[in-house]
Amino acid sequence: MSTQALPMPQSQLHILFSHRLVKLTAVLLVNLFALYLVVALYAQQQIAFALLLLVLIASASYIFFSKKAYAHRYIYPSLAGMGIFVIFPLLYTVGIGFTNYSASNLLSLERVQEFHLSQTYVSSAGKYQFQLFESNGQYRIQVYRPDVPGQQFSTESFSLGDEVQSLTLYKGSTALPEPLKIRQIIKLKAALAKLRLNLPQGGELRLSGLRQFAAVTPVYVRGDGNTLINQQNGEQIRPNFDTGFYQTSAGEALSPGFTVAVGWQNFTRVVTDPNIREPFLQIFVWTLLFSALSVLFTLVVGLLLANLLQWEQLRGKGFYRTMLILPYAVPAFISILVFKGLFNQNFGEINLVLGQLFGIEPTWFSDPLMAKSMILIVNTWLGYPYILLLCMGLLQSIPGDLYEASTMDGAGPVDNLLRITLPLVIKPLVPLLIASFAFNFNNFVLISLLTGGSPDIIGATTPAGTTDLLVSYTYRIAFQDSGQNFGLAAAIATVIFLMVGALALINLKLSKIKI
Amino acid sequence: MAMVQPKSIRYRVWASHLGLLCFIGLILFPLLMVVSISFREGNFATGSLFPDNPTLEHWSLALGIPYTLEDGSVVQPPFPVLLWLWNSIKVALISSLLILMLSTTSAYAFARMRFAYKGVILKSMLVFQMFPAVLSLVAIYALFDELGKHFSWLGINSHGAVILASLGGMALHIWTIKGYFETIDSSLEEAAIVDGATTWQAFIYILLPLSVPILAVVFILAFIGTITEYPIASVLLLDVDHLTLAVGAQQYLYPQNYLWGDFAAAAVLSGFPITLCFLYCQKWLVGGLTAGGVKG
Numbered sequence: 001m002s003t004q005a006l007p008m009p010q011s012q013l014h015i016l017f018s019h020r021l022v023k024l025t026a027v028l029l030v031n032l033f034a035l036y037l038v039v040a041l042y043a044q045q046q047i048a049f050a051l052l053l054l055v056l057i058a059s060a061s062y063i064f065f066s067k068k069a070y071a072h073r074y075i076y077p078s079l080a081g082m083g084i085f086v087i088f089p090l091l092y093t094v095g096i097g098f099t100n101y102s103a104s105n106l107l108s109l110e111r112v113q114e115f116h117l118s119q120t121y122v123s124s125a126g127k128y129q130f131q132l133f134e135s136n137g138q139y140r141i142q143v144y145r146p147d148v149p150g151q152q153f154s155t156e157s158f159s160l161g162d163e164v165q166s167l168t169l170y171k172g173s174t175a176l177p178e179p180l181k182i183r184q185i186i187k188l189k190a191a192l193a194k195l196r197l198n199l200p201q202g203g204e205l206r207l208s209g210l211r212q213f214a215a216v217t218p219v220y221v222r223g224d225g226n227t228l229i230n231q232q233n234g235e236q237i238r239p240n241f242d243t244g245f246y247q248t249s250a251g252e253a254l255s256p257g258f259t260v261a262v263g264w265q266n267f268t269r270v271v272t273d274p275n276i277r278e279p280f281l282q283i284f285v286w287t288l289l290f291s292a293l294s295v296l297f298t299l300v301v302g303l304l305l306a307n308l309l310q311w312e313q314l315r316g317k318g319f320y321r322t323m324l325i326l327p328y329a330v331p332a333f334i335s336i337l338v339f340k341g342l343f344n345q346n347f348g349e350i351n352l353v354l355g356q357l358f359g360i361e362p363t364w365f366s367d368p369l370m371a372k373s374m375i376l377i378v379n380t381w382l383g384y385p386y387i388l389l390l391c392m393g394l395l396q397s398i399p400g401d402l403y404e405a406s407t408m409d410g411a412g413p414v415d416n417l418l419r420i421t422l423p424l425v426i427k428p429l430v431p432l433l434i435a436s437f438a439f440n441f442n443n444f445v446l447i448s449l450l451t452g453g454s455p456d457i458i459g460a461t462t463p464a465g466t467t468d469l470l471v472s473y474t475y476r477i478a479f480q481d482s483g484q485n486f487g488l489a490a491a492i493a494t495v496i497f498l499m500v501g502a503l504a505l506i507n508l509k510l511s512k513i514k515i
Numbered sequence: 516m517a518m519v520q521p522k523s524i525r526y527r528v529w530a531s532h533l534g535l536l537c538f539i540g541l542i543l544f545p546l547l548m549v550v551s552i553s554f555r556e557g558n559f560a561t562g563s564l565f566p567d568n569p570t571l572e573h574w575s576l577a578l579g580i581p582y583t584l585e586d587g588s589v590v591q592p593p594f595p596v597l598l599w600l601w602n603s604i605k606v607a608l609i610s611s612l613l614i615l616m617l618s619t620t621s622a623y624a625f626a627r628m629r630f631a632y633k634g635v636i637l638k639s640m641l642v643f644q645m646f647p648a649v650l651s652l653v654a655i656y657a658l659f660d661e662l663g664k665h666f667s668w669l670g671i672n673s674h675g676a677v678i679l680a681s682l683g684g685m686a687l688h689i690w691t692i693k694g695y696f697e698t699i700d701s702s703l704e705e706a707a708i709v710d711g712a713t714t715w716q717a718f719i720y721i722l723l724p725l726s727v728p729i730l731a732v733v734f735i736l737a738f739i740g741t742i743t744e745y746p747i748a749s750v751l752l753l754d755v756d757h758l759t760l761a762v763g764a765q766q767y768l769y770p771q772n773y774l775w776g777d778f779a780a781a782a783v784l785s786g787f788p789i790t791l792c793f794l795y796c797q798k799w800l801v802g803g804l805t806a807g808g809v810k811g
Contacts, residue, residue: 037665049661070714074624077617078685079636085683086643089651089658096653308535313528322794323539329793330546331743333761334786338549340768341775349548381542389797413527435645442647445745449765471649478653479750486653493650504642 031061045108048095052088056080090497096490098261103484105244105257109226112258116228116237116246119219122208123231126215128153131179132188142173143197143205143213153199160191168198169205185210266491279457279464280473280492287469290375291440295433297380302387303425307417309388310395321392328385336449339378366455368466375467379446383436390432394425431511438503442496447472462488470496553577553779573780593774594766595756596781603742603760603785606674610681611737615730618685622692623718627701637693640686648683649746655680656750672753680751681741688733695729696722735796742789760785 034057041050063069063076107115128143128151138157145151153169185192189210197205197213208214220228220237227238228246237246237254244260245253270276305324309317327335342350343364351361364374402420411419447453453465453472462485463476470492478489554569575582576592583589624630625637648655656671659680663670669679703725704717712720723730745761752758764785767778 041661046661049658071624071628071630074628075621075636078621078682078689081617081682081685082640082643084658085655085680086646086648086651089648089654090643090646092654092657093651101653305535305538308531311531313524314531316532320535320539322797323543325797326546326790326794327542329790329797330786331739331761331789333743333745333764334782335545337764337768337778338545338782341552341778342545342548344775347775349552381545438645442649444647444649449745471647475649475652475746490653496650497646500646501642504645507645508638508642 027061027065031057045110048088048092052084056084093490094494094497096486097266097494098263098491099259099487100244100257100262100265101259101486101490102488104255105259105487107256107258109239109258112239112246112256113226113228115256116220116254117218117222120216121219121232122206122214123217126203126205126217127208128205128213129211130213132185132192133179134184141167141195141197141213142179143169144173153197155197160188162191162194164194164196166196166198169200171200182210262487266488267495269488270491270495273461275459275461276488279460279462282457282466283464283468283470283473286372286466287441290372290379290443290469291437293376294379294383294440294443295437297376298383298387298436299429299433301380301384303391303422304417305384305388306391306395307421309392324388325385327381328389332382332445333449335382336378336446339374339381340450343374365451368455371451371455371467375446375450378450379440379443382446383440386436390429391425394428395421398424431507434503434507434510438500438507441469441503442471442500443469444471444475448475549779550783552776553783555776558774558776573776574784576777577780577784593772593777594763594781596760596763596785598756599758599760599763600785602674602758606677606681606748606759607738607742610678610741611734613678613682614685614688614737614741615734617682618688618733619692619723619726619730620718621685622689622696623722625689626693626696627704627718637690640689644684644686647746648680652746652750655747659751671751672757673751674757676751677744677748677759680747681744684740688737691733691736692726692729695726699725732796735792739789739793 034053038050038054038057041047041053060076060080063072128145130141130143133140133142135157137159139160140155140157142152142154144153152173153171154173155167155169158165158167180188189207193207195207199205199215203215203217205213206216217231219232220230223229223236225238227236229236235248237248239245239258240247240253241260242262243253243257244262245255245257247253270280308314309320309324314320342348345351345361345363345365348364351364355361362370364370398421403416406416406420447467447469451465451467453463453468453476455466457464457466462473463480464473465476468476474489474492474496477492478484478486551566553573554571555566556568556570556572572582572584572590576590577596579592579595579597581589581591625633659669659671659676662676663673666675667673669675699722704721707717707721708714742759743761744759748759749762752762755763764778764781766772767774767781
């Protein structure tokens with residue numbers, strides 16, 4: 001362009017310069033804020049999050065500032081999305097698999113220490129008798145130690161309420177004449193329990209009986225290192241970094257626990273603990289069987305229908321096609337729940353029809369075999385339209401004269417299907433079938449909405465059902481029941497990650513993607 | 516046209532029609548049944564496909580209107596279905612717009628620009644897309660819990676969190692759009708760049724207007740994908756008023772509180788628009804479905 005050949009006017013240069021300055025300042029500010037967050041996260045022991053943010057910000061700054069990385073500006077947001085919400089959670093999960101993170105070991109060591117240090121008890125050493133005085137709805141308290149003369153304190157006048165209130169004690173006695181009777185004190189007991197009286201020499205008094213207030217002291221004080229000393233009995237408790245609990249010298253563990261790295265313990269538990277191994281293997285076999293049969297059934301139904309719809313003599317293809325892919329069009333979370341209702345043993349429509357036609361009423365949800373068949377029926381219903389759509393696309397690429405030639409030679413439709421169509425279709429279909437296998441391998445929504453894994457496996461210590469897939473099993477270990485064993489769930493998840501990764505790589509090899 | 520036709524062809528055509536119709540009847544049975552159940556009285560009624568005493572009880576409740584029974588008692592709607600539907604649509608609309616924007620720009624770079632590790636990035640995106648989000652839910656929960664401490668509108672129990680989490684799944688969309696961009700001749704953009712347009716302008720003013728059809732397909736795919744998303748939303752959303760339809764719908768069928776009729780009406784009401792939308796777009800969708808697997 002002609003303007004570029006001319007020297008740039010002063011004002012334009014100025015604008016360019018100030019643009020750059022504004023940009024630089026903005027980037028600096030964003031970076032400063034981000035670095036502050038990184039440090040804050042690091043200080044809170046959230047090292048994984050701090051690292052994630054650091055990597056994100058550093059790469060963003062480089063990509064949006066360097067001329068060389070121009071192309072990367074376009075792909076940065078989507079890659080960042082994938083990094084934060086797919087890859088980071090994946091790594092984080094693998095990390096959790098090597099810890100004892102669970103409902104009983106949820107906090108960090110610091111937080112557990114704080115918890116123990118905030119525990120208090122009412123010590124018998126600092127007991128004070130008290131008297132309560134009243135005038136015009138205002139109260140005053142006077143406390144004294146009968147055994148130590150001169151230890152007499154009293155408060156300013158205050159009103160009693162439902163809230164916790166803190167009052168300061170002053171040395172000396174009140175001028176009011178008549179203390180309240182025990183009868184009246186009983187009535188006021190709840191309100192008195194809310195009072196915190198602060199002694200002038202330090203220490204807090206709380207109501208400890210109808211006649212006395214007593215000093216409240218923390219149970220533990222810090223000892224050497226991470227140890228804590230119990231003030232009640234002088235015993236030392238120390239953190240056990242193998243179990244993730246503070247324990248007494250006798251070895252008794254004190255809740256709550258903290259999260260520690262436990263190495264391969266979660267993985268070995270899956271292999272060695274028979275109460276986990278048996279259900280795990282059972283679920284693993286069923287997961288494989290379920291995925292393989294789902295792929296097989298959907299393939300058979302989908303391919304047959306695609307062949308029929310491809311037939312030239314057949315009219316009304318548009319109508320058939322629309323009707324046949326309807327199961328795919330209805331959102332899965334709705335159709336699965338519809339099936340859950342229809343298969344209901346007592347008032348489901350399916351048992352009603354079966355009962356009228358054949359006089360049988362299968363127990364779809366309580367018998368393991370029936371539950372598994374039901375899941376396969378529902379999944380075939382849900383999945384065949386996908387294969388149908390794929391096959392219809394693939395069949396169009398088979399030249400028609402192949403079929404004519406075979407008809408000349410006297411071949412029937414079955415020969416055509418098995419000897420021409422299948423061999424030609426199967427090759428491009430294999431990667432898609434593997435993807436479908438991987439999808440069903442992790443078909444959490446189906447199981448979780450249809451059976452929730454039930455009927456349960458008897459004798460399992462973790463929540464495990466006969467229809468559970470590995471994913472729903474993992475989900476239940478992590479989020480169901482009181483166990484919430486995130487560490488064990490993450491270890492099983494890691495095993496699944498490895499299997500899915502292998503499937504994905506095989507798929508990538510087979511599909512020969514050209515870039 | 517086949518030239519050689521056996522004599523039995525007419526019987527085979529009729530047999531095929533009959534077989535297909537029977538199969539379709541079987542396939543549609545659950546869907547027809549649900550429509551029928553939504554008009555039946557009460558939550559435990561059984562009966563024929565056409566209800567004997569059709570009632571609008573469940574439909575009225577699904578639409579959030581209290582229903583007065585014949586004996587004068589008033590039934591309140593059990594769940595805010597319309598609110599859930601609105602939540603779902605809101606989340607899905609914003610997510611799919613963001614997904615569309617970000618995956619289009621990425622696809623542009625992958626289709627038109629040369630840079631280091633392009634092939635590796637594209638392939639690894641496909642691999643990582645196969646890892647199910649269900650397995651990393653603990654991590655995703657922790658991530659949004661932490662995020663919520665700094666930005667409350669992105670924390671647990673916010674729609675912002677669900678929208679943001681959906682941005683992890685763009686790989687297939689990027690592949691779809693990239694495939695389409697590659698079918699468009701790049702000479703137009705090159706001409707524009709020669710005339711002084713920047714790369715960005717060539718992308719926005721030349722390439723994008725030419726790719727409206729694929730953008731529509733990706734938008735619809737992303738919309739359906741996010742509206743039916745269940746695992747992440749079920750962990751991130753807690754309050755009844757915040758739920759999306761996919762998470763809320765199952766509450767109708769708890770054994771202790773089995774509202775079969777109410778569920779049927781809510782399911783038809785909310786499933787119908789999504790189904791229609793899908794059927795309308797199906798002819799474009801096949802390409803998108805296979806793009807990740809068999810292109811090239």
